[in-house]
Amino acid sequence: MRHERTELPRLQRWMQEVVVYPGAVEEAIASPRAAREIAAARLEEVVTPSHSMTSSERLGVYHGMYLLRMQEALEADYPVIRYHLGDHRFALLVRDYVQRYPSTSYTLNRLGDHLPRFFLDEPDRPHAAFLHDLARLELAMTEVFDEEETPALGVDAVQAVDPAAWETARLRPIRALRLLALEHAVIPHLSAFHDDRPAPEPRRVPCWIALYRRDYSVLRLELGRSEHDLLSWLVSGTPLGEALAAAAGATRGPRQQARIFRWFRTWISEGLFSAIEV
Amino acid sequence: MTHNRWGFPDLGLGLGLRTTHYAHILSQNPDIGFFEILTENYLDTGGRPAYVLDQIAERYPTVMHGVSMSIGSTDPIDLAYLAKVKRLAERTGALWVSDHICWTGVLGRNTHDLLPLPYTEESLAHAVGRIKIVQELLERPLVLENPSTYLEFADNEMTEWEFVERLSEEADCGLLFDVNNVYVSAYNHGYDPVTYIDAIPADRVCQYHLAGHTNKGTHIIDTHSDHVVGPVWELFGHTIRTVGLRATLLEWDADIPPFEVVHREVLKADAWRLREVADAA
Numbered sequence: 001m002r003h004e005r006t007e008l009p010r011l012q013r014w015m016q017e018v019v020v021y022p023g024a025v026e027e028a029i030a031s032p033r034a035a036r037e038i039a040a041a042r043l044e045e046v047v048t049p050s051h052s053m054t055s056s057e058r059l060g061v062y063h064g065m066y067l068l069r070m071q072e073a074l075e076a077d078y079p080v081i082r083y084h085l086g087d088h089r090f091a092l093l094v095r096d097y098v099q100r101y102p103s104t105s106y107t108l109n110r111l112g113d114h115l116p117r118f119f120l121d122e123p124d125r126p127h128a129a130f131l132h133d134l135a136r137l138e139l140a141m142t143e144v145f146d147e148e149e150t151p152a153l154g155v156d157a158v159q160a161v162d163p164a165a166w167e168t169a170r171l172r173p174i175r176a177l178r179l180l181a182l183e184h185a186v187i188p189h190l191s192a193f194h195d196d197r198p199a200p201e202p203r204r205v206p207c208w209i210a211l212y213r214r215d216y217s218v219l220r221l222e223l224g225r226s227e228h229d230l231l232s233w234l235v236s237g238t239p240l241g242e243a244l245a246a247a248a249g250a251t252r253g254p255r256q257q258a259r260i261f262r263w264f265r266t267w268i269s270e271g272l273f274s275a276i277e278v
Numbered sequence: 279m280t281h282n283r284w285g286f287p288d289l290g291l292g293l294g295l296r297t298t299h300y301a302h303i304l305s306q307n308p309d310i311g312f313f314e315i316l317t318e319n320y321l322d323t324g325g326r327p328a329y330v331l332d333q334i335a336e337r338y339p340t341v342m343h344g345v346s347m348s349i350g351s352t353d354p355i356d357l358a359y360l361a362k363v364k365r366l367a368e369r370t371g372a373l374w375v376s377d378h379i380c381w382t383g384v385l386g387r388n389t390h391d392l393l394p395l396p397y398t399e400e401s402l403a404h405a406v407g408r409i410k411i412v413q414e415l416l417e418r419p420l421v422l423e424n425p426s427t428y429l430e431f432a433d434n435e436m437t438e439w440e441f442v443e444r445l446s447e448e449a450d451c452g453l454l455f456d457v458n459n460v461y462v463s464a465y466n467h468g469y470d471p472v473t474y475i476d477a478i479p480a481d482r483v484c485q486y487h488l489a490g491h492t493n494k495g496t497h498i499i500d501t502h503s504d505h506v507v508g509p510v511w512e513l514f515g516h517t518i519r520t521v522g523l524r525a526t527l528l529e530w531d532a533d534i535p536p537f538e539v540v541h542r543e544v545l546k547a548d549a550w551r552l553r554e555v556a557d558a559a
Binding site: 003005006007008009011012013015016019020044045046047048050051052053055057058059061062065066069070073102103104105106107108109144145146147148149175176213216 | 318319321322323324325326327328329346351352356359381383384385386387388389390391393395396398400401404428429430431432433466467468495496497499
């Protein structure tokens with residue numbers, strides 16, 4: 001008896017449901033979402049068996065490659081989280097993550113964009129708050145790597161500014177700059193990964209980091225809280241005088257001025273700004 | 279010797295541009311006919327990949343090869359994506375833009391796999407309509423690659439080679455003929471790859487792909503992770519005898535060895551090409 005032909009939209013919805021299902025392929029074919037499109041009993045009316053494989057085994061080739069591909073993509077963007085969790089727990093994380101945040105982009109480079117959010121969504125996951133911070137760090141590193149190149153401000157341009165104009169001047173940051181205020185000490189985990197040492201236990205210690213790119217390499221500055229706050233104000237477009245007044249606060253004085261001068265010198269030499277708007 | 283109808287040049291032997299080879303290529307300027315770039319890797323980056331790409335595009339002919347056009351999908355065409363593809367092609371001076379005869383997702387999702395189409399009148403008409411739209415938007419012919427497939431649909435109304443031939447004729451698009459994919463699919467589905475090759479419209483073929491694969495016994499997976507096997511070289515020889523010489527590219531995407539190894543592998547194609555030239559003379 002001639003079977004009922006499956007129209008293309010339904011066939012594609014069904015196959016996608018099977019391919020992305022997180023369990024075994026047989027469970028995928030029988031899952032409610034797949035069965036809503038095509039009943040499991042009709043499988044051989046849709047996919048023919050080959051001389052060496054059943055219909056479900058042939059579908060299983062696509063199904064089996066899906067999570068491996070997602071894992072490979074997330075591992076490329078989150079190597080420190082993978083290192084911290086180990087292969088098995090990372091694979092489970094990827095399985096859960098892509099169920100909630102599947103790729104909707106033409107590029108796998110965007111797959112991991114929601115991972116920090118994912119850890120916030122799941123506060124009961126072991127070390128969720130720490131993993132949230134670590135994910136923010138690694139996501140920021142990816143963003144800095146891919147950002148548009150903007151030329152850095154030179155010392156000459158800084159020296160050319162009329163001293164009277166500094167009060168209202170605004171500093172425009174390079175595009176490849178991200179500032180992070182984190183609640184956990186993540187740098188030791190980054191170092192452990194790079195040195196191939198055992199990852200330390202997560203510790204709740206605040207840290208402030210500037211990630212930026214110079215000569216196409218992603219670099220970082222570990223900041224103090226005051227330095228981070230001042231840099232944040234400047235990056236958000238606050239005029240220099242206003243930002244300095246807020247940063248100095250109650251501790252205005254020569255020592256504070258010297259510290260701020262030192263910070264500025266570092267920021268300029270590291271190329272964190274691209275222009276001064278006077 | 280039949281040429282393709284758009285006059286796309288035979289660029290000789292090329293390689294896929296891979297991150298691990300950036301430093302070698304920039305410092306050594308290897309003697310290679312062209313580089314193929316993975317379109318999606320360069321659409322949104324302004325960092326080192328873009329910097330390297332600009333230099334490569336200055337030194338070598340480049341072509342673009344995408345994996346996310348999803349030409350057979352029943353989702354709407356992604357116009358923003360196509361606009362970026364067009365801009366990248368203009369920026370690099372890519373000689374042609376290719377993707378695959380497949381679909382990658384529906385309902386707004388992307389599985390990032392090259393999923394098979396049923397070879398039916400319905401999917402043929404659907405894909406042809408979309409290719410025509412894409413070609414208008416890109417303002418250039420689209421070049422599409424025959425995929426490796428691991429299953430066949432019971433609803434198929436024609437063979438893959440009939441589908442590919444009609445698709446290219448009815449949409450007036452080019453073909454990127456992947457010889458390894460024909461070998462893989464022929465093994466998986468039990469047909470004669472030579473029948474497939476003999477049915478391909480030669481004047482629509484703009485480029486060849488060669489690659490290694492992984493034989494699992496019951497089936498072969500197109501892993502691009504190894505040397506090209508002997509039977510695929512034999513099929514390549516048959517292809518250039520039947521279709522003619524075209525820009526020929528080796529893909530190596532997993533367990534990528536040093537540049538010299540990949541380069542030596544693609545140079546093996548020269549022997550087959552020279553034999554064809556000698557026979558033609």
